[in-house]
Structure formats: C-alpha cells, structure tokens
Amino acid sequence: GATVDLFSIEESLKELGQLADTAGLLVVGSTHQKLDTPNPRTYIGSGKVAEIKSAVHALGVETVIFDDELSPGQLRNLEKSFGGDVRVCDRTALILDIFNQRAATHEASLQVALAQREYQLPRLTRMWTHLERQAGGKVKGMGEKQIEVDKRILRNQIGVLKKELESVRKHRKLYRNRRVSVPVPVVSLVGYTNAGKSTLLNQLTGAGVLAEDRLFATLDPTTRRVQMKNGNEFLLTDTVGFIQKLPTTLVAAFRATLEEISESSLVVHVVDISHPLAEQQIDAVNKVLSELDVSSIPKLMVWNKVDKVSDPQKLKLEAENEKDVVCVSALNGDGLQEFCNAVQEKLKDSMVWVEALFP
Ligand code: GDP
Numbered sequence: 001g002a003t004v005d006l007f008s009i010e011e012s013l014k015e016l017g018q019l020a021d022t023a024g025l026l027v028v029g030s031t032h033q034k035l036d037t038p039n040p041r042t043y044i045g046s047g048k049v050a051e052i053k054s055a056v057h058a059l060g061v062e063t064v065i066f067d068d069e070l071s072p073g074q075l076r077n078l079e080k081s082f083g084g085d086v087r088v089c090d091r092t093a094l095i096l097d098i099f100n101q102r103a104a105t106h107e108a109s110l111q112v113a114l115a116q117r118e119y120q121l122p123r124l125t126r127m128w129t130h131l132e133r134q135a136g137g138k139v140k141g142m143g144e145k146q147i148e149v150d151k152r153i154l155r156n157q158i159g160v161l162k163k164e165l166e167s168v169r170k171h172r173k174l175y176r177n178r179r180v181s182v183p184v185p186v187v188s189l190v191g192y193t194n195a196g197k198s199t200l201l202n203q204l205t206g207a208g209v210l211a212e213d214r215l216f217a218t219l220d221p222t223t224r225r226v227q228m229k230n231g232n233e234f235l236l237t238d239t240v241g242f243i244q245k246l247p248t249t250l251v252a253a254f255r256a257t258l259e260e261i262s263e264s265s266l267v268v269h270v271v272d273i274s275h276p277l278a279e280q281q282i283d284a285v286n287k288v289l290s291e292l293d294v295s296s297i298p299k300l301m302v303w304n305k306v307d308k309v310s311d312p313q314k315l316k317l318e319a320e321n322e323k324d325v326v327c328v329s330a331l332n333g334d335g336l337q338e339f340c341n342a343v344q345e346k347l348k349d350s351m352v353w354v355e356a357l358f359p
Contacts, residue, residue, distance in 0.1 A: 009034075009067075015244055016067050016091060018194050022241070023098050028059050032067075042081060043074045049081050056086055066090045069247060072123045092119060092247045099253050102240040104260045107168045111256035114161040115249065121154050184225065185234045185347050188261040190289070191270035192281045193241030196304040200270060200330040201238050204340070228340060234347060237264070242285055244277075255288070262293040266346050269301045273315065273327075274308035298346045301325045302339060307332055 009032050017027045033048045042049050043066060056064060064082065070090045078088045096116050103109040124147050189197040205224045223237040240257045261267055267289070271282055282301075289299075303319055306312045307329040319325040326342050328335035 012067055012245055015193065016065060016094070019091075019094055019098060019243065020065060022193065023094055023101070025063065028061060029055065031055075038068075038074075041074065042077050043068075043070055049078070053082050056082055057084070061086065063087045063089060065094055067245075075123065091245065092250065095243065095247065095250055096253070099240060099250070099257055103257055105256070107165065107259055108253075108256040110161055110165045110168060112253045114158060114165065115253040117154050117158050117161065118249065121151065121158075124150050124154070185265035186263065187234050187236050187266045187268055187343060187347075188264040189236065189238050189268050189270055190258070190261065190285060191241065192272065192275075192285070193243055195241065195270045195272045195281075196330040197238050197241065197270050200302070200304065200328070201236055203330050203333060203336060204236065228344065232344060232347075234265075234343065242281070242288070255292070258288070258292055262297070264297060266343065267294060267297050267299045268343070269299060270304050271301060272305050273303035274305040299324060300342055300346050303327045304330050306334060 013030050013032060017030060020027050031048070031052065033044055035045060039045055044052075052064060055061070062085070064078070064086060066078075066088070068090065069092050070078070070088070075088055075090070079086065082088065096112065096119060099108075099112045100116065103112045189201065191197055201224060205226055223235055225233060226236050227233040237260075239261060240254070243254075246254060269282075269285055269289075271278055275281065301322075301324060303315065303325060306315055306327045309315055312327070316327050319327045324342075324346075326335060326339050328339050330336075
C-alpha cells in the first residue's frame with residue numbers, strides 16, 4: 001500500500017489482521033508492496049495480483065482485505081482477476097462489519113446503517129456489471145437502469161436514516177431513562193484494539209477471581225456478570241476498540257457505538273503499556289472520552305501487559321504515583337485482584353453519587 005501516515009505498513013497490516021480477527025475471520029497470511037502511486041486499475045501491480053491469486057487458490061481463501069480504501073473499479077477488477085468466489089473488501093468495509101456486529105444502542109445501529117449505505121452508494125455498479133456478464137451481455141443497458149433504481153432506493157434510505165437519527169438524538173434522554181433501571185452497576189471497558197480488553201474480560205470471569213454467570217453471557221457475548229468473592233457483583237462490558245487508522249467516513253459511526261458507555265457506573269480505560277505509542281493512544285482515547293457525555297462518570301486506568309515491559313517494578317512505582325491507575329497482566333493474572341479492589345472502591349463512590357442524585 002501507499003501509506004503516508006504515522007504508522008508503518010507492517011504496523012498497519014498487523015492492526016488490519018487484528019480487526020479481521022475481531023470480525024470473526026481467520027487470517028492465513030498478509031503481503032504488501034511498495035509503489036510510488038497505486039495502480040489505478042487494480043491498486044497493486046499485476047505481478048502482485050498474480051502472486052495473491054495463486055496463494056488464494058492454493059489456500060482456499062475466501063476473502064482478500066486491502067488496507068486502504070479501494071475505488072469501485074479497483075474492487076471490481078481485483079475480484080475479476082482473483083476469480084472464483086473470492087470476495088475482495090477494504091479496511092472501511094471490514095470496520096463497518098465490526099461496528100454493525102457491535103452496535104448496542106438504537107442510535108448506534110442507525111449511525112452504522114447510515115455509514116454502510118453511504119459506503120455502498122458509489123459501489124453499486126459492481127453488482128450489476130456482474131449480472132450483465134453472467135447474462136452474456138444480452139441485457140446490456142438493463143443493468144444501467146437497475147443501478148439508477150437501486151441508487152434511488154439507497155438515497156431514500158439514507159434520507160430516512162438521517163431523519164430518524166435526528167429524532168433519536170432529540171429524544172435521547174427519553175431512551176436513556178428507560179435503560180437506567182439496571183440493578184447491578186455497569187463497568188465499561190474502553191481502549192485501543194489489541195490493548196487486551198477481551199483478555200481481561202475473560203480472565204476476570206475465567207480465572208476464578210470472579211464467577212461468570214453463563215446465562216447472562218449467552219445474552220450478549222461482550223457483557224459478563226461478574227461476582228466478587230465478597231458477593232458484590234457488577235456487569236463488565238467490552239466496547240468496540242479504538243483503531244489507529246480509522247477512515248474519517250467512519251468517525252461518526254464509531255462514536256455512536258461508544259454512546260452506551262455514558263450509561264455506565266465506571267469507565268475502565270485499558271492501555272497496552274508495552275506499546276511504543278502507548279502515550280499517544282492514551283491521549284487519543286481521552287480526547288474522544290472528553291467529547292462524549294461521560295465527564296461525571298468515574299474512571300479507572302489499567303496499564304496492561306506489564307509482563308512485557310523491561311522494568312515492571314519501575315512501572316508499578318510510577319502507577320502508584322498516578323491517581324486511579326492499576327498495573328495488570330491480563331495474560332498471566334498479575335494484579336487482577338488489585339484491579340477488582342480498585343473497581344469496588346470506585347463503584348462505592350458512584351453509588352454515593354447515584355443516591356445523592358435520586359434521594
Ligand atoms: P482487545 O482487542 O483489546 O480485546 O485485545 P485482546 O484481549 O484481544 O488482546 C490482544 C492481544 O494481546 C492478544 O494476543 C492477547 O493474548 C495479548 N494480551 C492481552 N493481555 C496481555 C498481557 O497482559 N500480556 C501480554 N503479553 N499479552 C497480552
């Protein structure tokens with residue numbers, strides 16, 4: 001790819017792999033190429049197309065994901081070149097898939113549906129030229145008309161979704177109030193993709209520190225009911241992760257998926273403290289948090305992956321000097337009890353706050 005931003009191609013592809021994993025795909029390999037300018041027809045060069053084609057057929061690959069946004073023409077040409085039923089998609093489509101799976105509120109679903117349709121609109125040609133080919137070119141021209149019809153349908157849907165979003169936003173408070181009656185405090189996990197949120201979620205419920213309520217787990221795979229040894233319990237919920245290279249067209253949809261955290265009792269910010277860009281990632285998360293309606297919600301920061309840093313002792317001392325920071329290794333369980341104690345401590349504060357608000 002012709003990436004010209006902060007992140008190296010390798011780093012960006014690594015993140016793309018993590019996103020594919022989050023979307024439920026099994027990644028079998030990756031490749032990249034340095035070109036001065038992307039090939040206008042196929043994005044990558046013809047030699048690279050041939051190389052991927054043979055690998056794809058040897059391995060039985062179903063999907064090829066490109067790290068940058070492809071033009072509708074490039075998408076079509078690549079699918080044609082790879083042949084078979086190989087599906088080609090780009091980073092934007094993959095992220096939209098994840099957002100769609102994870103949208104937890106009505107507003108988030110609408111915002112993601114809107115982004116999906118806006119993404120589809122210029123890409124409609126693809127479907128119909130396929131059909132024309134299958135019909136041996138006999139219906140030439142019919143596809144054209146159908147594209148126009150479909151575009152009109154999409155534009156209508158976009159209009160309807162925008163209106164609905166507007167009305168949902170106006171009545172947001174109403175929607176919220178209906179959901180406030182949760183008898184158990186809700187703790188939201190936020191942080192970059194790969195920070196270790198789901199590992200933490202699984203460790204807390206699996207390692208015996210906390211007990212998992214399986215009935216509840218089947219209702220929503222990203223929320224667990226966790227019970228402390230002293231009998232106190234809370235709901236721990238994972239949010240869709242931050243992404244280094246988030247296409248600008250998806251910013252609104254991403255924020256909408258985070259809206260739900262404004263209803264939680266505590267926001268836990270998970271950081272991969274071993275990451276070379278940890279500080280920048282923390283700033284980026286804090287910036288988005290400050291723009292959401294969460295300023296009154298208590299926060300706790302988790303420095304995760306302490307097992308990976310060169311001097312864990314020094315890091316722990318640093319954390320002790322910070323306010324509301326705990327060091328953990330979600331992988332080996334180090335610091336999890338301290339984390340739970342800190343959550344308890346924070347929730348105590350929030351209970352006082354809730355009582356004060358609704359005497
Ligand atoms: P999420 O995207 O925030 O949910 O991150 P995951 O929980 O999927 O973790 C991403 C990767 O980091 C996985 O390969 C985990 O095994 C790894 N990981 C998570 N926590 C730790 C940790 O404490 N130490 C180490 N060394 N690796 C970890």
